[in-house]
Amino acid sequence: MTRLTIVAAIGVLSATNPLPAMAGSEPAGHRHEMEVFSAGEPGDLEKPSRVIKVTMQESDGKMLFVPDHVEVRKGEQIKFELYNSGELDHEFVLATAQENQKHAEAMKMNPEMEHDDPNATRVAPKKTDEIVWNFTKLGEFEFACLIPGHRDAGMFGTVNVK
Numbered sequence: 001m002t003r004l005t006i007v008a009a010i011g012v013l014s015a016t017n018p019l020p021a022m023a024g025s026e027p028a029g030h031r032h033e034m035e036v037f038s039a040g041e042p043g044d045l046e047k048p049s050r051v052i053k054v055t056m057q058e059s060d061g062k063m064l065f066v067p068d069h070v071e072v073r074k075g076e077q078i079k080f081e082l083y084n085s086g087e088l089d090h091e092f093v094l095a096t097a098q099e100n101q102k103h104a105e106a107m108k109m110n111p112e113m114e115h116d117d118p119n120a121t122r123v124a125p126k127k128t129d130e131i132v133w134n135f136t137k138l139g140e141f142e143f144a145c146l147i148p149g150h151r152d153a154g155m156f157g158t159v160n161v162k
């Protein structure tokens, strides 16, 4: 699967820059070239963050985040400390619920798609990772696991920015 077909499959990038200008430092996985994020902005590691620990897990046929609801003040920077306590890989993708739903559908067609964007990461079993995020916008956002079937199994949570 090439990068271009993945981008086409997602169908969200109407103005993708075809030049490889931004490709130099990119890790594997797909990246959205127009870096506009619905849930705010990537965090600044030089600045302080409030830490919120989120566990990713499976139990009784369900997949979930604990906690599955977070309250944030507008302008607050949050460091999500992620821990996958389950047996499977899980993702944390921060966007709007609508975007995550669309993206999850796209991933059902491209299950090997992985995320390594400022607003998203994939965490292997028993591993940890972090997402530092600046919540610059009011509203309700969602963190979800977009590995096929996981969001449908309950693997999403909400962030309310007030």
Ligand SMILES: [Cu+2]
Pocket (backbone or CB within 6 Å): 063, 089, 090, 091, 145, 146, 147, 150, 155
């Ligand atoms: Cu998952």
